[in-house]
Amino acid sequence: MPRRLTIGAATILTLVVLWFLVTSVLGLIAPGRFPSPQATIAALDHVLFRGYAGGTLVEHVVNSLRLVLLGFLVAIVTGVPLGLLMGWNRTAEALINPVFLIIRPIPPLAWIPLAILWLGLGDGAKIMVIWFAAFVPSVINAYAGVRTIEKPVLEAAAMLGTPKLRFIVEVLVPAASPMIFTGLRLSLQASWTTLVAAELVGAFYGLGRVLNVAQQDLYPGMILVGMIAVAILGWATTKGLGMLEARALSWNQAAALAGKG
């Protein structure tokens, strides 16, 4: 849609010019409240090459990214199978669901103080809260995914005497995978929010730490750099997951077609 693209680009350009005008040229916004473009670039240069809040930008990004991916992976590995089990097995559902319903309303951010009490300010506490943030959507959507499978499919598999392992790998997981991916997208967003919060509360490295130190130093340029970095990372990881999803689900569709033929 070229019209949409042109207008979008024009908007962004106008905003940047406006930003420059009100901060640098007209001085309508005090530099202590919001940084000018030059101040932002200077802050970027500062954190990129000289380092800020205990490391360079690359080090902070690597650290945050590593924690998000670790917590996210642990959550998937534990949450998706649990959700599948709950969707598939009535007894497991009846046994686990009430406990889950009690824990679920507690927002992931509320686990941060407990995680710090248990594991301190290091990586362990971050992974724990990210795990928690990503765990709940993983479980719920895997569970819902199994529930969307049509009964005849399950009955056909049962009638043909499909062995359990093959049933899981070839029926349960593929059929539930669209919902599983929806869950993963929600999980990923929750992971980022939680990590930034956890790092703001207390950390040695990471983008949240950069934001925290910049806030204490009253350094608006650095705050903006930190926020932009968080946004770019959130966008990039979401995009990456989307690509993974497209690949996984296209395989799925092909498999379904092959099955029909």
Next chain:
Amino acid sequence: MPKRIDFMRSVLLGFLGLALFLGLWHGLSASGMVSPLFLPSPVEVLERFSTLLERRFAGATLPAHLAASFERFAYGFILAAAIGIPLGLLMGWFQILDEIVSPIFDGLRFIAPIAWVPFAALWFGTGIGGPIMIIFAGAFPPCVINAYRGAKFVDPRLIEAARMLGTPNHRVITEILLPASVPSIISGLRVSAGLGWQSLVGAELIVASTGVGYLMVMGQANVSTTTVMSGMIAIGLVGLALDTALRFAERMIQRRRGLEV
């Protein structure tokens, strides 16, 4: 008959699951394998919860902290709805506005609400203004997105019919477009309330000096695990109550519309 047995069985299993969970928790802390400072028993947490209802901790009783939190939440949430819903509707109705605002909105969306904390503190202080801005940042996007979807995906036949009958523009808006987007708006409000409440907790962990989040931070600083857990319970209960109330509103509106049609 078998259905009833099934129901009884799942209720029993549910209680069994809860009992197992609480028993394991209690057992772990009672056996002395885990220090009670680290993992207090459920009974101790409940005792602490009931003392906090009357005794002051971190400057106020638990209900007073909750009231402070809820006041912030209400302001932020109402502000997000009051700005977000009209914006979303206008974006859905007027393509040019959609094309101008969407690129900005898409860029801002990837910034985790919590990442606004430094600017919020810088611009509005840490009393009530800063946290309100964080809640706003969390609750705003779902309001916009759902109002937009509601406005955009109105059945075109309805609009065409109205146009053909010569309905004036403002009546098309008040009598077709607005009512048609209500269900989507309400479900957006539910998502908003959840995200806003969670953002509030995050904001209070980092910047506030009253509220449940602050209570938990002080509990953490005093190594009072029972206080932290009591805070988590309170947050979970309020979040659950909010969600239930909005769910109820959603159902009521659906039912009323069902009667009208």
